[in-house]
Structure formats: C-alpha cells, structure tokens
Amino acid sequence: MTARRTITLVATAGLVLLLSACANQIDAGVAQGADVPGFWWGLWHGFVFPWAWIGSLFDPDIAVYAVPNKGGWYDFGFFVGITVLGGGSFFGSKKGRKD
Template sequence: MRPRGAIALLILAALSACASQVDAGVSQDAGAPGFWWGLWHGFVFPFAWIGSLFDPGIAVYAVPNRGGWYDFGFFLGITVLGGGSWFGSRSRG
C-alpha cells in the first residue's frame, strides 16, 4: 500500500471513530425496520431521493430503525444492488 493510501485510510478510520448514533434513532421493537428493510431502502434510494425533492413525506432513510443491521442492509442495497459500486468500472486493457 502506498504511504498516501495508508494515511488516507488512517484518517478515515479516525473520523469514523467519532461517529455515533442518536439513541432515539434505534428501536428494538418488532415493527422497527431491520436488515431486510435497510437492504430494500438502499436499493430504492435513487428513486426515493428524487421523490423526496418534490414530496416532504418521502424519506430515504427510516428512523427509528434497528441500528447497525439496518445500516448494513442500507449500505449493501446502495453499493451492491443499486449499482453504486465502482469496483466493476475499471477499464480492461
């Protein structure tokens, strides 16, 4: 790994250590969205975002949710299912 990449990775890790979630945003109720709803919300994110520009009743992220598992599903939905991943965009040659 190049020194610049290692430094950037270290800075990102330090910044992510400062992140926290508001306790009111996490719910363990049976009806709170979990992993599967996070996956779905991540997948439909582009459409929900466009809709949210015109309708304040449309949200792109469910609050409250079950916390880390919802976030993980949301992340997977955006990057893998939503086509947001840049890994396949490398040119071949």
Template sequence: MKRSRPSRGRAVAAALLLVTLSACASQVDAGVSQEASAPGFLWGLWHGFVFPFAFIGSLFDPDIAVYAVPNRGGWYDFGFFLGVTVLGGGSWFSSRSCK
C-alpha cells in the same frame, strides 16, 4: 522501472488510523428501536435498493426520506448497505473492462 512496495509500517499505521477513527462512530439511542414494527434487515435491503429513486424524490418532497429512523440498528444498516451495493449494481459496473 522498479515499482516500490508500500512498507509494512505504513500499512499498519493506516490500519491503526482506520480503527481509531471507527472507534469515534456512534449511533444515537433514539434512532434504534426493538419494536416489532421497526424496520429491520429486509426493509433496509429494500430501502438500499430504492435509494437512488428516493434520493431524487427527497430533493423535491421533504416527506420522502432515504433512510428509516428509528430502525432496528445494525441489521437495518447491513441490509441498507447490501441494497445499495449489491442490488444497486455496486462495483459490477466498474469491474467491466473498457476495450
């Protein structure tokens, strides 16, 4: 059975659609703070790591948040992403083959 490869045109169209949709993303200015006390990369890393526990806690207590606002912006977001994916297990669990 011959597998058909996706055409290059489809890949370019998908990439163009992804770039176009990402251009619509924005961050509210009130959510970003440059003060020294605002959470930065390391706090984002920690908040990403404890995300599963914070999410469960937020279901029962409205004072628990899973994401700090205001924060320092992109670096906090990057730390949060790394905390959720890398420290939280990420794709390691799905990479193990079932035998």
C-alpha cells in the same frame, strides 16, 4: 512505493479515521419491536435509495433512511441493497471486457 505516496496514503487513512470517529447513531435511532424496520426493510430501502434520494430533494416528507430502525441488521440490509443495485463487484470484474 515512494515516500510521498506512502505519506499521502497514511494522511488519507488518518483523515478517514478521524472523520469516522465522529459518526454515531443516537440511542433514539435504534429501537426494538415488530413494527421497527429491520434487515428486509433495510434491503428494500437500499434498493430504492437512488429514487428516494431524488424524491427527497423535492419533498421533505421523503426520507432515504428509516429512523428509528433495529440498528446493525437494518444497516446491513441497506448496504446490501445499495451494493446489489449499484452492481456490486460485477462492474469491477474483468469478465466481459475486451482488452
């Protein structure tokens, strides 16, 4: 690996780390209770994300992410929902490609 590429990689990783340090969720966004969205609602919201995002451009009452939610489990479900809908590792695999 060249020195320039190494410097670019380190600078990019540093920038990502710096920006991610600013990300946090307010305490009011995480709640407990039977009616608070958890993993399964996060999974569903991840599946419908593309359509919810398009709808949110035209209607301010449509949200792509539930607040308040149960925190980590909701986030995990949301991530899995987006990943599965987006194809996950299927599109990155070499199976089915003709080289």
